[in-house]
Amino acid sequence: MKQKKVISDAVIERLPLYYRDLLLLQDAGIDIISSEKLGERLGITPEQIRKDLTCFGAFGKKGVGYYVGELCQQIVEIIGLQQHWKVGIAGIGHLGWALANYKTFGRLGFRTTGLFDVDHRIIGQNVGGVIVTPISEMDKVIRKEGIQIGIITTPASVAQQVADQMVNAGIKGILSFAPLRLNVPDHIFVFREDLSIGLSRISYYLTNKPEEQ
């Protein structure tokens, strides 16, 4: 029976990190790993790992560790990666281009099947195996391919318009790199990514940390 326990956002954000490392372990032929070892690899305390993983049931063998394959499978099911989500990216500038070629998305089960832009120099190009189509045809491609998730890497000035177009075509979730709020119906899930946060955090830290000698 499917478990419907609510899991905190912080745990959900750590699951892909666990999952990616478990895949690396699997590739290396490692079957069992302790929370200590996993913690060392990831920079997370073993206590936190055990707490996170018991959130959705116990998979470990006491004194031995977690079965890597089994844990992978469980995380896939919890995150919902077995769905093999189809993804469309609007705005194939540098960032869109990088995301279209980002291998980790594929490893996690996300398949990019639509790329959209307005620039005639980019339309028609093959980017990571997908041909860029005009954004005016985005509705058609989303419906035809059954794309469920949209990524917005357009300039902020057109992001809302692109989001509207995505929602109208049947997109259910949006990952947006635009620095502004998108107005979407309640049932659409928007996750906003901001690449400038990391550098700003570092700047804050370097500016405010106690001076060493």
Next chain:
Amino acid sequence: MKQKKVISDAVIERLPLYYRDLLLLQDAGIDIISSEKLGERLGITPEQIRKDLTCFGAFGKKGVGYYVGELCQQIVEIIGLQQHWKVGIAGIGHLGWALANYKTFGRLGFRTTGLFDVDHRIIGQNVGGVIVTPISEMDKVIRKEGIQIGIITTPASVAQQVADQMVNAGIKGILSFAPLRLNVPDHIFVFREDLSIGLSRISYYLTNKPEEQ
């Protein structure tokens, strides 16, 4: 006198968001904005904005709003953006390329002055105005340019080695896109970015949300 109050990570992460929107307002010639308007633009409640901004002193005029220019200047000083940090990027694949061309970094005051790779097809290319140099010369460039912040967009397998090289050359903070923990001395601040978190969050939400009709 400089205020040394500790500000929570959550506030620090919202500050660049405020700042980027305030710059857009400034460009549009808007001098004053209320917390309600700012909240509407950003998808943050006005209460949260007022709370965040009083963390480091009151800039608003009651019943009128915040002075855009003044608030910008204050945020710059709190985050430490007036330092004009110099940034080096190691790993000029698709993501490194995108970051080297990411205009927001420049707008926030981060100047990319070093790009490093091992691939001879990439070395020597001009990417966003900077020539890519061999990673074997990274130490020399970091010292010569006085680069303080390193961005790691290399494959995970070499990320630790690159981090060591950066730290030895005098880097103080690292933004890492590698999915593994980096071992660095205590005084080095590492911020780990993971582009797969957003899609995983969306997948989780779409998998677990209550079904609508």
